[in-house]
Amino acid sequence: MPLPEPDDRRPVAATSGPEVPEAANRPERRISLSFDVFAVSQRLGAYLDRALKGTGIRPAEYAVYSLMLEAGPRTPSELAAMLGVPPSTLSTYLASMLRRGDANRIPNPADGRSVRVVLTDRGRAVHRHANPPFTRAQLALDASLNRPIEDVRAVLVELGEAIERATDDLSVEASEAERPAPR
Numbered sequence: 350m351p352l353p354e355p356d357d358r359r360p361v362a363a364t365s366g367p368e369v370p371e372a373a374n375r376p377e378r379r380i381s382l383s384f385d386v387f388a389v390s391q392r393l394g395a396y397l398d399r400a401l402k403g404t405g406i407r408p409a410e411y412a413v414y415s416l417m418l419e420a421g422p423r424t425p426s427e428l429a430a431m432l433g434v435p436p437s438t439l440s441t442y443l444a445s446m447l448r449r450g451d452a453n454r455i456p457n458p459a460d461g462r463s464v465r466v467v468l469t470d471r472g473r474a475v476h477r478h479a480n481p482p483f484t485r486a487q488l489a490l491d492a493s494l495n496r497p498i499e500d501v502r503a504v505l506v507e508l509g510e511a512i513e514r515a516t517d518d519l520s521v522e523a524s525e526a527e528r529p530a531p532r
Contacts, residue, residue, distance in 0.1 A: 405475065406478075413442045414472060433509075
């Protein structure tokens with residue numbers, strides 16, 4: 350009886366050496382750190398979508414509500430910077446929140462030309478309603494980690510700082526590239 354032709358789409362079982370977990374065979378593990386972070390972010394979004402299903406709030410909105418609850422009155426620019434999102438993205442979230450009555454604009458005492466935004470009683474109630482399922486999901490995720498949460502957070506802070514430095518480097522490179530060549 351002839352041997353079957355190898356199927357390149359299936360992993361070949363190792364005959365010796367340590368067993369490699371299936372997760373290590375995922376393509377994203379070989380592409381780049383940026384891809385890995387992107388993929389993890391997408392998985393986290395899907396996980397939190399599932400956890401918050403039926404609450405009337407999406408994970409990104411929950412993050413905005415949480416920050417507004419924690420940080421108090423802030424300008425939209427401050428909130429966007431704290432969340433690491435473009436101002437236009439935050440603007441979209443705020444427009445929905447304002448339309449639903451979950452947030453209000455208030456004068457900015459430091460700058461009469463701008464406003465700050467705050468959660469209304471209704472916005473705080475929306476957050477309170479979504480908080481129990483979010484907390485259950487967060488506790489389950491924390492319990493599933495193979496290392497202390499402080500260590501994971503330290504790596505995330507380090508990655509965030511590295512992204513800031515790399516962003517600064519890109520800005521310098523872009524401005525140098527835009528300079529006219531000497532004549």
